[in-house]
Amino acid sequence: xxxxxxxxxxxxxxxxxxxxxxxxxxxxxxxxxxxxxxxxxxxxxxxxxxxxxxxxxxxxxxxxxxxxxxxxxxxxxxxxxxxxxxxxxxxxxxxxxxxxxxxxxxxxxxxxxxxxxxxxxxxxxxxxxxxxxxxxxxxxxxxxxxxxxxxxxxxxxxxxxxxxxxxxxxxxxxx
Amino acid sequence: xxxxxxxxxxxxxxxxxxxxxxxxxxxxxxxxxxxxxxxxxxxxxxxxxxxxxxxxxxxxxxxxxxxxxxxxxxxxxxxxxxxxxxxxxxxxxxxxxxxxxxxxxxxx
Ligand SMILES: [Cu+2]
Numbered sequence: 001x002x003x004x005x006x007x008x009x010x011x012x013x014x015x016x017x018x019x020x021x022x023x024x025x026x027x028x029x030x031x032x033x034x035x036x037x038x039x040x041x042x043x044x045x046x047x048x049x050x051x052x053x054x055x056x057x058x059x060x061x062x063x064x065x066x067x068x069x070x071x072x073x074x075x076x077x078x079x080x081x082x083x084x085x086x087x088x089x090x091x092x093x094x095x096x097x098x099x100x101x102x103x104x105x106x107x108x109x110x111x112x113x114x115x116x117x118x119x120x121x122x123x124x125x126x127x128x129x130x131x132x133x134x135x136x137x138x139x140x141x142x143x144x145x146x147x148x149x150x151x152x153x154x155x156x157x158x159x160x161x162x163x164x165x166x167x168x169x170x171x172x173x174x175x
Numbered sequence: 176x177x178x179x180x181x182x183x184x185x186x187x188x189x190x191x192x193x194x195x196x197x198x199x200x201x202x203x204x205x206x207x208x209x210x211x212x213x214x215x216x217x218x219x220x221x222x223x224x225x226x227x228x229x230x231x232x233x234x235x236x237x238x239x240x241x242x243x244x245x246x247x248x249x250x251x252x253x254x255x256x257x258x259x260x261x262x263x264x265x266x267x268x269x270x271x272x273x274x275x276x277x278x279x280x281x282x283x
Contacts, residue, residue: 166272
């Protein structure tokens, strides 16, 4: 089934690339929401693991480790919840485009070294958390019908808002 | 026991009490739940202890902006910090700087 992209999700999927104005909003289902949230978290875990391997900066290293630890913890919670609720996460166009865009981003980051890598990684973390947080706030949380899923996504949003602030501080110090 | 002596003993006990009262230290709990320190602001006295309780499923820190202390709080764990100096201390979580709180430490 083709899932039309709503504004915030479209921005997330395309990582802030301008989208067609006729993109209509459609409510994603709980299995789709769970899949999108898990996929988005997993992407940031992978980016963090790449940064742990590549960075020479203590500050960036600590941040990357935080991202790996927190996003893994949120995803473990999400997996435990869908299991409990007997919900099977359902792959969808948004998850697919998230993965596709992340692969391209990762390929770009892999080619960079030193300060250029740090800057690109942190700038991407700022943009990525902004996009994910907007999608959570504007679409995923309001669309979630299960109360426990909605609650977990709400806690996740607070965690990711913290990550965004942290990333912004580091971005400012890298300038 | 003569009247005089008993008065003397009572006076002595009162003195001990008067002296002991201000130094009885307290433990004040600050809980973290869903990325919120609560209570967000507390007023305590020098010699009191803060007990941090992290009820979240992720790690946090309680980090004083004046660098007086930096407490690591693993998920589901607690820790304590002694308040040794008077003053107002703003603190935050290093991992999630959107988490903030304030402790006002008064002289006894
Ligand atoms: Cu925190």
